[in-house]
Structures are given as structure tokens and as C-alpha cells.
Amino acid sequence: MSIQRVDAATTTELIRPHGCPVMAFQAMISGKYKIRILWDLKDGPRRYSEIRAGLLSGATGTREIAPRVLSRELKALAEAGMIARKDYGLVPPKVEYRLTEAGKGFIPIIAVIRDWGERHLATRPPGG
Amino acid sequence: MSIQRVDAATTTELIRPHGCPVMAFQAMISGKYKIRILWDLKDGPRRYSEIRAGLLSGATGTREIAPRVLSRELKALAEAGMIARKDYGLVPPKVEYRLTEAGKGFIPIIAVIRDWGERHLATRPPGG
DNA sequence: CGGTATCCTAGTAGATACTG
DNA sequence: CAGTATCTACTAGGATACCG
Numbered sequence: 001m002s003i004q005r006v007d008a009a010t011t012t013e014l015i016r017p018h019g020c021p022v023m024a025f026q027a028m029i030s031g032k033y034k035i036r037i038l039w040d041l042k043d044g045p046r047r048y049s050e051i052r053a054g055l056l057s058g059a060t061g062t063r064e065i066a067p068r069v070l071s072r073e074l075k076a077l078a079e080a081g082m083i084a085r086k087d088y089g090l091v092p093p094k095v096e097y098r099l100t101e102a103g104k105g106f107i108p109i110i111a112v113i114r115d116w117g118e119r120h121l122a123t124r125p126p127g128g
Numbered sequence: 129m130s131i132q133r134v135d136a137a138t139t140t141e142l143i144r145p146h147g148c149p150v151m152a153f154q155a156m157i158s159g160k161y162k163i164r165i166l167w168d169l170k171d172g173p174r175r176y177s178e179i180r181a182g183l184l185s186g187a188t189g190t191r192e193i194a195p196r197v198l199s200r201e202l203k204a205l206a207e208a209g210m211i212a213r214k215d216y217g218l219v220p221p222k223v224e225y226r227l228t229e230a231g232k233g234f235i236p237i238i239a240v241i242r243d244w245g246e247r248h249l250a251t252r253p254p255g256g
Numbered sequence: 257c258g259g260t261a262t263c264c265t266a267g268t269a270g271a272t273a274c275t276g
Numbered sequence: 277c278a279g280t281a282t283c284t285a286c287t288a289g290g291a292t293a294c295c296g
Contacts, residue, residue: 021245022163022238028249032289035150048258066290071259081250091296092257102248109244110150116237117149120230121156122209160269176278194270199279219276220277 028080031073033065035110038082038099042107045086045098048074082106156208159201161193163238166210166227170235173214173226176202210234 018024029035033055040046040054048070055065074097077083082103088094099107117123146152157163161183168174168182176198183193202225205211210231216222227235245251 018251021249021251022167022242024249024251025241025245026157026163029154030288035154039150064290066292067259068261068291069289072288081248087258090257093259093296095258105248106244109240112237112240113153114150116234117153120209120233121149121152123146123149123152158268192270194272195279196271196281197269200268215278218277221276221279223278 028077028082031069031076033070034073034077037073037077037097038103038106039110041083041097041099041103045096048095048097051097077103156205156210159197159204161198162201162205165201165205165225166231166234167238169211169225169227169231173224176223176225179225205231 018027036055037051040051046054051074052065052067052070055070074083074085078085078097081100083097084100086096086098088096146155164183165179168179174182179202180193180195180198183198202211202213206213206225209228211225212228214224214226216224
């Protein structure tokens with residue numbers, strides 16, 4: 001059949017229906033930057049490059065984030081209905097991402113998780 | 129150097145310190161069954177095989193769960209302080225897992241996530 | 257600027273066999 | 277019973293080059 005390894009990531013990675021809301025949640029946040037993207041957008045719309053810069057500055061490590069990865073996560077979040085993409089149709093391009101109502105409603109959930117995590121999860125300061 | 133691919137999963141998979149509580153949370157629940165394991169344990173201690181059976185019956189698909197995977201997730205949850213393992217030292221072996229206080233405190237968080245997910249996430253009934 | 261196309265590495269889950 | 281050992285398939289993430 002010569003299936004040729006089409007870089008599976010690019011083909012499959014978006015479609016994943018889940019019967020359980022908790023599993024759906026887990027799928028929605030799966031990915032290294034999704035929660036941070038949502039959190040960053042809580043203060044208002046941001047452009048692709050601004051999101052990227054924000055992810056670098058608050059960084060987990062201070063590595064580059066591959067454009068491919070950011071692009072994929074933004075698409076998935078849009079697909080999940082958490083964010084909306086607005087293309088201004090300009091050259092050079094200008095595209096903004098902002099939270100949808102569902103996305104805004106998720107922000108308090110992140111806060112709950114953060115508060116609980118601070119209390120119960122062993123976190124180490126970067127370098128500890 | 130002949131590094132030989134030592135099955136990285138068996139060596140690395142436990143150690144992962146995170147500075148951010150939300151990232152720590154994400155790491156803690158990462159894995160296909162962790163949340164469901166915690167949820168299953170909310171009603172009391174369970175043995176390895178009982179947990180396994182429970183994961184099969186409520187199943188996402190109705191596949192087998194590899195013992196290797198369950199074992200790894202249980203270890204990770206114990207490492208994260210969410211569950212405790214009790215070995216009765218018998219032959220044939222009897223081992224029970226139960227929620228720690230931190231684990232018990234996580235149950236309401238799951239409920240919050242579930243409620244939010246039901247409202248805002250597109251879930252499809254299995255087969256839809 | 258906002259991505260896509262390719263290639264690569266490492267980790268995660270499954271199947272199966274086997275052990276104390 | 278409660279796992280470990282081994283092998284394989286698939287996927288997420290990173291690096292880099294390039295396009296409209």
C-alpha cells in the first residue's frame with residue numbers, strides 16, 4: 001500500500017470526539033501552550049506574533065516555539081470553540097485571536113486549577 | 129556510544145518538575161487514565177485488577193488497557209502524592225490503592241471540570 | 257506577518273510474553 | 277495477582293526552510 005508516513009501530525013491532529021466531558025476537557029487543553037494561550041488572551045485580542053512573544057517571555061524554558069506548533073494549537077482551540085480568529089485581509093497580514101464566550105468562561109476554571117495546584121501540587125521554582 | 133533505545137518511557141517518565149501550578153496540574157493529569165483512576169478511587173480503595181476492570185467497563189473504547197500503562201500511571205499518581213499504594217505482602221499479591229488527602233481534595237475539581245465541560249464542550253455520544 | 261512544508265527526536269499507548 | 281520486559285505504532289513538539 002506504500003503509506004509513506006505522511007507526517008501523521010498534520011493530518012490527524014484535529015478530529016477527536018469524546019463522549020465524556022472530562023475527556024473532552026483533557027483533549028481541549030492537551031498541548032503544551034493551550035492553557036497559556038487562553039490565559040494570555042484574557043486581557044484582550046492578540047496577534048499571532050504577540051502570542052508567540054508572550055509564550056517566550058513567560059517561558060517554561062526559554063526555547064523557541066515552533067510556528068507549526070503554535071499554529072496547530074490555535075487551530076485546535078478555534079475548532080474547540082474557545083477562541084476566534086479574525087483575519088483583517090491585509091498585506092502584510094494582520095490576524096487577531098480573541099476568546100469566545102466559552103473561552104472567557106474558561107478563565108475562572110484556570111484560576112481554580114491554579115489555586116488548587118498551588119496548595120496541593122509540588123511545584124519547584126525554576127532552578128530549584 | 130551505542131545508546132540502544134532503552135525504552136525511554138521506563139526511564140524518564142516520572143520526573144518532571146514544573147514551576148507553574150497550572151503546568152504541574154497538566155502534568156499530573158497527563159495520561160489517558162489518570163483522572164478516571166482518581167474518580168474511581170473516590171468511593172474507596174481498589175485493587176490493581178479492580179481499577180483495571182473499572183477502566184474497561186466505563187470504557188472510552190472497549191480496548192484492553194496494557195498493564196504497563198496502568199502501572200505507570202499509578203506510579204505517577206503516587207509520585208504526585210494523589211494516591212497511596214498499600215502492599216499487603218501476601219502471595220498471591222494483594223495491593224490496594226486509595227486517595228490521599230490531596231487526592232480527595234481533587235475530586236471536587238474534577239466535578240467542576242465536568243460541569244463546565246458539559247456546558248461548553250462539544251461532546252458526542254459514543255457512536256454519534 | 258502569519259503561517260505551511262519537511263524532516264527528525266522523544267515520549268505515550270498498545271500487544272504480548274513472562275515473573276515473584 | 278500485580279506487576280515487568282520487550283517490541284511496535286503513532287503523535288507531539290522542535291528545527292529549519294520557505295511562501296503569499
